[in-house]
Amino acid sequence: MLSSMGVAFANEVTLTGHVEVQHHKKNAKAADPANVVIWLTPLDSTVSPIPIADRFPPHPRLVQKNKSFDPHVLVVPVGSLVEFPNRDPFFHNVFSLFEGKRFDLGLYEAGSTRNVHFDKPGISYIFCNIHPEMSAVVIALNTPYYAISTERGELAIPAVPPGRYILRVWSEASLPQDLSLLAREITVSENTSSLGTVRLTESQVSHAHKNKYGQDYEPSTPAGPVYQRP
Numbered sequence: 001m002l003s004s005m006g007v008a009f010a011n012e013v014t015l016t017g018h019v020e021v022q023h024h025k026k027n028a029k030a031a032d033p034a035n036v037v038i039w040l041t042p043l044d045s046t047v048s049p050i051p052i053a054d055r056f057p058p059h060p061r062l063v064q065k066n067k068s069f070d071p072h073v074l075v076v077p078v079g080s081l082v083e084f085p086n087r088d089p090f091f092h093n094v095f096s097l098f099e100g101k102r103f104d105l106g107l108y109e110a111g112s113t114r115n116v117h118f119d120k121p122g123i124s125y126i127f128c129n130i131h132p133e134m135s136a137v138v139i140a141l142n143t144p145y146y147a148i149s150t151e152r153g154e155l156a157i158p159a160v161p162p163g164r165y166i167l168r169v170w171s172e173a174s175l176p177q178d179l180s181l182l183a184r185e186i187t188v189s190e191n192t193s194s195l196g197t198v199r200l201t202e203s204q205v206s207h208a209h210k211n212k213y214g215q216d217y218e219p220s221t222p223a224g225p226v227y228q229r230p
Contacts, residue, residue, distance in 0.1 A: 017195030019153035033153030039146035040165035055144035069136035085113040093129035100124030
């Protein structure tokens with residue numbers, strides 16, 4: 001006879017879905033569907049039979065190279081220590097002053113690495129105080145059931161035990177209030193395999209982010225990505 005955990009593993013389901021991001025202008029080409037994150041938070045206390053860390057990269061890092069962060073979107077479990085290695089031949093100054101984890105790594109040189117402990121769930125928007133074109137997002141989750149959409153907008157969450165969950169969505173192209181409307185309860189069963197299509201609308205809001213002092217970057221530097229300062 002299978003144990004209760006064995007039954008849970010035997011009944012696990014791979015959920016698939018698709019992302020569509022519509023431009024706010026009519027008849028415009030659809031926006032990039034990549035790097036949309038969805039996650040499932042269990043509502044049943046017995047729904048998660050696997051260790052949460054097993055679903056994430058063992059040594060998460062956000063590499064600074066060619067004046068960019070790699071990867072652009074990083075999902076980690078709450079409690080992760082994320083490395084920020086500088087692989088450019090010049091200084092960087094990485095900071096996050098938005099929701100999620102707030103930190104300032106200060107000025108550090110080529111070849112060095114600094115670490116950040118993401119000790120609570122949340123979404124952290126990350127920038128460089130020297131190079132406004134640099135941006136990244138770290139999403140810290142307390143659930144192992146998540147997916148990041150591909151360049152084709154495809155999603156897959158493997159080995160999800162049957163049960164009740166809250167589904168949440170994050171997209172860099174959408175406003176937080178619009179994303180909150182997409183949260184919904186779902187029930188996963190042996191007969192469930194599809195999350196359907198997640199439809200998002202690209203935001204019309206356009207506010208370039210400030211540096212860590214709340215000031216504009218030097219006019220000679222290229223414009224940075226779009227974010228609203230809280």
